[in-house]
Amino acid sequence: MIDRPRPTPPTDEQWVAYLDDQLDTAQRSGIDAAVSEDPNLNLRLQWLARSSLPFKDAYDELGQQAPLDRLQGMLDTLPDPARPAFGRRWFLAAAAGLVVSGVLADRLFLGWQLSQQKTNWRALVADYMSLYVPQTLAHLPGDESAQRAQLRLIDARLGLNLLPAQLVLKGAEFKRAQILEYDGVPIAQITYLDAAHGPMALCVTRSNSGSRAVAVEHRHGMNVVYWADMEHAWMLIGRNPVADLQDMANVLRTRLSA
Template sequence: MNDHSRPTIPSDEQLVAYLDDQLDIEQRARIDDAINEDPTLNLRLQWLARSNLPFKEAYDELGRQAPVERLQAMLDTLPSPARPALNRRWFLAAAAGLVVSSVVADRLFLGWQLSQEKSNWRGLVADYMSLYVPQTLEHLPSDDSTQRAQLRTIDTRLGLNLAPAKLTLPRLEFKRAQILEYDGVPIAQITYLDPTHGPMALCVTRSNKGSRPFAQERRHNMNVVYWADTEHAWMLIGHNTMADLEDMAKVLRGRLSA
């Protein structure tokens, strides 16, 4: 028996249209509902939005790692009439083409990206947050019981003790708390909606690198303030000013360490 109350899972074509802002209000609302029902759709959106990531640099690196000498040695064993006049560029293109056409390509690219990111989890969060617009969050329920249930899931996975009262911020509306996962590593995302600056998020993952003071960076035209305690790494990300984010980070750090 079909459950007609559950949102229909959108196709990749529909998600691309969603990212390109080519859907009407009703269509966007249906996809927003589906994302709210199944947070893993956000991960699909993230992959579909990766066209702005540095693929060229990634595959240049793969080309440098390709076994060109071994391929050339194999070619040299062929009789001269059977051996086409192929140069190094052809081999690089062929090797990259074989990789791109397989599932291995995705894993190699992710591995390259991980090696390029000193603090890759913040880069992944920024990739994800770059997809957010106010409409992504506006329709989400914000009642206390829903928030507490979502926070309990985070507490279980990350060994925290969160409550809505600890996470409230001036002018911002707490919209959702959810667990994301990358290569088996859980990352909690607590999203807010700022009436002026749009979506903002407090994110946390486990860390054993010790306590670290506040630091700042910019990713995807968003400001980031990050820090760490003895067991967790934290970050605030949004279009708010860096000074505002640091002020909010100080408030949150004080509450969460109490």
């Protein structure tokens, strides 16, 4: 069997041109092929495509908070020499714009930074899982020897000791375990095919934020149940009802802490 060479990852400039639809057909096809063959590239593309911030809404909201009355009062105290009719209005708008820009920059940066720290890895996984359909997993073999080999790779990167028996979930077939990576941070993904609700995944990454009880959120039409122990953060994601995912999460927590 001859291994095909892995496709060369696109450069940052090529990613930008791809997302802006500035590449010719051949270049775009090359990136499409690379993304289809490499889960890490697929994950990076989804993150880049969804990483824009709502600048217009933020400007609209903060523009309403600008101290226009105070600025107008400052203008009223100035001499009123002959000057163009637009001068007063222009100064008011410019001054308000400077105030808004400064406040906006601080708020957007702090808000973005906080969201990155708290939810970034779960957002990345949800972006990736939103592309899955049953056919994505249906053809994968489910033999235990392959599962053990895949779990050993996860153990080596994340300091775990996972066994297939610990990961059995009622109504869901264990299909694959793999390591993804974003900006040098490894994320393990253990995928299942649920007979009723389609693709589902248990994902884990390293965490030093301490133990955290089970919590729930909703992303891209999927339910997410997440928790943390002293060394790792975990999440279970799928289109299953929240109550079902919570029951599965409780089973997994008990087994993995034993």
